[in-house]
Amino acid sequence: MRLYLAVLFLALAAPEEASAQTSALRGRMAGLVVERFYDEDSRFLVLGYRWTDLRASGPGFDGVVGVIPRSLVGGSLQVQADAGLVQAVRTGPVTLLLGGGVSNFVALEQSFEFYPGLQAGLALLVPLEARLVGRVDLARHVYLAGSETYSFWSIGLSLPVLSVR
Secondary structure, three states: OHHHHHHHHHHHHOOHHHHHHHOOOOEEEEEEEEEEEEOOOOEEEEEEEEEEEEOOOOOEEEEEEEEOHHHHHOOOEEEEEEEEEEEEEEEOOEEEEEEEEEEEEEEEOOOEEEEEEEEEEEEEEEEOOOOEEEEEEEEEEEEEEOOEEEEEEEEEEEOOEEEOO
16 A cells, blocks of 8 residues: 555656656546455445546546445445546556545445545556547555444446547
8 A cells, every 4th residue: 555655646746847748648538437346355346437637737636436236236325436636647558547535435224324535546548449548447445434444456447438628
């Protein structure tokens, strides 16, 4: 986790001149995402919607809101939401996104349960068509539940549509 935070800090703290030279991709992208969360004991799927605002220089915004379909079958609603900053680094035809921010789980059953947390990760963007991008995300999430912490890895797959400004 410390390595991810160090990489995230270096990417976001880099001078704007350096990031402008390496990052030519800008615009908004949005689309459905399928994320698989897992740790040593549990695995679950999150279906959601992700939107990203990339800037030519400096960090942009990345957010996702999703639900756990398995919880709907049981008569409850579990929502997962991330919001954070991302820095795009252009590496040839693909773009690497480095980012981090807050991550939360909300469980609505007979009571309201809120689990705040943090997330850090990276994403690989591969252009497929003129405005269609293949995106693979890998992130580490840490949630607080009282005095305990819970850590999850997540792998996300999406095909967002890019709208250039």
